[in-house]
Amino acid sequence: MTSRRKVQAVIGFLALLILAIIYMIPLAMVLMNSLKGNLFVSQSPFALPDAQSFSAFQNYTGGVEKTGFFKALGLSLFITIISTVVIVLVTSMTAWYIARVKAWYTTVLYYLFVFSMIVPFQMVMFTMSKVANVTGLDNPLGIIVLYTGFGAGLSVFIYVGFIRSIPIELEEAAMIDGASTWSVFFRVIFPILRPTAMTIAILNAMWIWNDYLLPYLVIGSQWQTIPIAVRSYMVGSYGQKDMGGFMAMLVLAIIPIIVFFLIGQKSIIKGVTAGAVKG
Amino acid sequence: MRVAQYMKKWFPVFALPTFLAFILAFVVPFGMGLYLSFTSFRTVNDARWVGVQNYVTAFTENNDFLHSLGFTVVFTVVSVISVNVIAFALAMALTRAIKGTNIFRAVFFLPNLIGGIVLGYVWNLLINAVLKAMFSQDLTYSATYGFWGLVIVVNWQMIGYMMVIYIAGIQNIPSEVMEAAEIDAAGFWAKLFQVTLPMLAGSITICLFLTLSNCLKMFDQNLALTDGAPNNETEGLALNIYRTFYAIRNHQGVGQAKAVVFFIFVSVVAYLQLRATRSKEIDA
Numbered sequence: 010m011t012s013r014r015k016v017q018a019v020i021g022f023l024a025l026l027i028l029a030i031i032y033m034i035p036l037a038m039v040l041m042n043s044l045k046g047n048l049f050v051s052q053s054p055f056a057l058p059d060a061q062s063f064s065a066f067q068n069y070t071g072g073v074e075k076t077g078f079f080k081a082l083g084l085s086l087f088i089t090i091i092s093t094v095v096i097v098l099v100t101s102m103t104a105w106y107i108a109r110v111k112a113w114y115t116t117v118l119y120y121l122f123v124f125s126m127i128v129p130f131q132m133v134m135f136t137m138s139k140v141a142n143v144t145g146l147d148n149p150l151g152i153i154v155l156y157t158g159f160g161a162g163l164s165v166f167i168y169v170g171f172i173r174s175i176p177i178e179l180e181e182a183a184m185i186d187g188a189s190t191w192s193v194f195f196r197v198i199f200p201i202l203r204p205t206a207m208t209i210a211i212l213n214a215m216w217i218w219n220d221y222l223l224p225y226l227v228i229g230s231q232w233q234t235i236p237i238a239v240r241s242y243m244v245g246s247y248g249q250k251d252m253g254g255f256m257a258m259l260v261l262a263i264i265p266i267i268v269f270f271l272i273g274q275k276s277i278i279k280g281v282t283a284g285a286v287k288g
Numbered sequence: 289m290r291v292a293q294y295m296k297k298w299f300p301v302f303a304l305p306t307f308l309a310f311i312l313a314f315v316v317p318f319g320m321g322l323y324l325s326f327t328s329f330r331t332v333n334d335a336r337w338v339g340v341q342n343y344v345t346a347f348t349e350n351n352d353f354l355h356s357l358g359f360t361v362v363f364t365v366v367s368v369i370s371v372n373v374i375a376f377a378l379a380m381a382l383t384r385a386i387k388g389t390n391i392f393r394a395v396f397f398l399p400n401l402i403g404g405i406v407l408g409y410v411w412n413l414l415i416n417a418v419l420k421a422m423f424s425q426d427l428t429y430s431a432t433y434g435f436w437g438l439v440i441v442v443n444w445q446m447i448g449y450m451m452v453i454y455i456a457g458i459q460n461i462p463s464e465v466m467e468a469a470e471i472d473a474a475g476f477w478a479k480l481f482q483v484t485l486p487m488l489a490g491s492i493t494i495c496l497f498l499t500l501s502n503c504l505k506m507f508d509q510n511l512a513l514t515d516g517a518p519n520n521e522t523e524g525l526a527l528n529i530y531r532t533f534y535a536i537r538n539h540q541g542v543g544q545a546k547a548v549v550f551f552i553f554v555s556v557v558a559y560l561q562l563r564a565t566r567s568k569e570i571d572a
Contacts, residue, residue: 022386025378029395035410035444042413054417103306106299110292118307125314127558129505131529132551133317135544136324139332140317158313161306180291190298219403221508222530236405240512243409256413262406270401274394277401281449282456285494 036263043068043256050252064253069261072242072254078261081238088149088234089218092156097210100161101202104168105194109177119169125162130222138226147227155227156217164209167284171205172198204283211273211280218266235262325544342545346532352520353546356528357553363435363524364503367442371499372492375447379454380484393455397448404445408512411441415513427514434514434522441509446502450495457491458484489569493562500561504554525550 041057042050049062056062073079107115137155141147146154175198183193199206221236229237239262242255270277295302320332325342329335346353378396382389399407415437416426427433461484469483485492507526510516516523516531523531529550533543 018384018386021381021384022388025381025386025388025392028378029392032395032399032444035414038414038417039410054413055421099305099309102302106295106302110295110299112296115303118303121315122310125310125318127501127555128314128318129526129547129550129554130507131526132547133314133321134530134547135533135540136317136320136332137313140312140320144312146312154309155313157306158309158311161310162314165306177291184291184294190295191301194302215401219405219508221403221405221511236403236508239409240405243512252413255409259406259410259413263402263410266401267398270394270398278393278397278452281400282452285449285453285498286456286490 039256039259039263043253043260045253045256047251047253050256066257068251068253068257071251072257073261075251075254076238076242076258077233078235078238078258081233081235082261082265084149084232085218085234088152088156088224089214092153092160092217093210093214095153095157096160096164096213097206099157100164100209101168101199101206102194103161104165105172105198107165108169108172109180119165122162122165125159126166134222134226137223141227149228149232152224152227155223156213159223160213160216163212163284167209168202168205171202175201207276208280208284211277212284215281235265321544322548324541325548328538328541330538330540338541342541343549345542346546346549349542352523353528353532355520356523356525359435359521359523360504360506360525363438363506364500367439367446367503368496368499370439371443371446371450372495374443375450375495376454378447378451379458382451383455383458393448393452396451399444400446400449402445404506404508405512407441407445408509411437411444412513415440428517431518431521434517437513438506438509438522438524441513442503442506445509446499450499453491453495453498454488457488461487486568489565493565493569496561496565497558501554501558504557525553 038054042054044058044064044066045056045062046064046067049056049058053062058064103118107119138147141151141155145151179197179201180193183197184190188196219236220234221240224232224234225237225240233241239258242258243250324332324335326337326339327335328338328341382392386392402410412427415433419425419427419429419433423429425433427437465483465487466479469479474482505526506524507530510522510524510527511530514522516527520528525546529543529546532539532546536542
């Protein structure tokens with residue numbers, strides 16, 4: 010019995026190992042081809058770089074120059090970080106208000122937020138970019154307002170679910186002690202919300218970092234985030250495509266994500282699980 | 289009650305900032321979108337009421353919209369099933385005593401963090417290279433390639449996420465329940481269908497909901513992998529609507545009408561799915 014179990018465990022391990030290797034092939038392919046000369050990318054994509062095809066970091070230097078990669082990286086970082094911080098903060102305040110003040114308008118607000126989660130972006134993409142245009146939100150600062158509005162649905166929903174499980178006596182006691190509403194929130198409630206805030210931060214950061222269509226429509230004519238830069242590199246190059254440079258751009262676009270994942274692996278997996286289970 | 293009274297007048301500070309952003313980003317665009325779907329317009333200011341004309345045009349002008357609807361439905365059915373079956377199988381394997389489960393989990397989860405555009409292009413390279421080596425063809429040659437290509441991309445992206453949710457669910461099953469089943473000498477399949485799956489109904493509801501809505505709304509992967517090629521045959525709903533707006537002349541009204549149909553379709557499907565699976569959930 011035990012030896013049979015052992016054999017099963019070894020077979021299971023090997024099967025998973027093979028699957029994991031297959032899983033990594035696409036990324037390995039891109040990495041490998043990013044180190045090869047342009048011609049070799051399209052002619053022999055499966056070959057490892059050799060003395061003839063190896064182009065060192067030429068693709069990287071060329072690609073970085075053509076796409077303005079570091080500018081795109083800076084913009085993506087700016088938009089993602091600021092939007093995430095703003096969302097984590099303001100939607101937690103709103104959720105607290107909705108969860109504790111029971112009135113017709115908080116109920117309406119809550120269901121509006123929940124409703125917005127299911128609406129496909131295509132429904133509002135055209136009109137939203139018009140609104141952004143008219144109200145002057147069509148710049149990297151304004152887009153943070155749009156992300157706050159669009160990210161509010163999921164964030165408020167998750168926060169409210171959690172806040173309702175906090176006994177209200179905590180706030181009552183603090184208020185009897187004379188604490189202001191402001192300090193009750195930031196001294197009592199927000200510290201309890203910290204794990205949920207982490208979930209909200211991760212879910213929103215992942216989404217905003219990778220978002221293509223919203224920034225493309227709203228600020229894409231002047232400002233390029235990483236997904237926009239990657240796509241315009243592919244679409245914009247007529248005739249001879251610089252595939253080597255494109256591979257290098259894909260690798261550069263993926264590196265920040267891998268770094269983010271390596272740093273916060275545990276909280277990320279915990280965060281998305283918690284977010285899904287509460288959602 | 290006291291707390292609510294204290295808080296009430298703080299609406300401008302606590303609720304208003306989010307609410308204002310929400311109005312600008314969602315409420316106004318949504319309302320305008322509904323209205324504009326019944327008008328002919330190019331710049332919003334020149335909107336002219338045309339009744340249901342846009343809706344009629346969307347379905348009758350040519351077959352593209354219905355084709356994209358069919359494409360999205362078949363794609364969604366295939367992907368939802370494959371993602372969930374594979375993710376569940378991985379979750380079962382990775383909750384056993386196997387070496388290196390944490391590393392495996394990380395490897396399978398990682399692609400989920402990479403966005404649809406980058407992911408689409410990564411796979412575009414790989415699939416084209418394979419097709420070229422085997423048949424001297426590429427993704428633009430046949431819609432079958434594009435269809436299965438999209439299924440593979442979405443599987444690669446979402447399996448890890450769903451796996452993580454299933455793992456959390458499996459770990460929450462009380463061990464006494466499993467032990468009781470083992471004492472009753474239940475076999476592997478009996479345990480799976482009579483204990484594990486019913487106990488996981490909550491996780492299944494969530495995973496179905498997430499995969500379903502993501503597949504129905506899929507856009508980035510579609511844009512990057514096939515861009516509709518060949519001849520719009522691999523065009524999903526979201527991509528069809530996007531192109532109606534921005535690639536066909538004077539079709540903004542039609543695009544908006546299609547978007548309303550899309551919105552209603554996604555909402556109805558999500559509602560039916562939640563109602564159907566929620567009823568199977570048991571309180572553990």
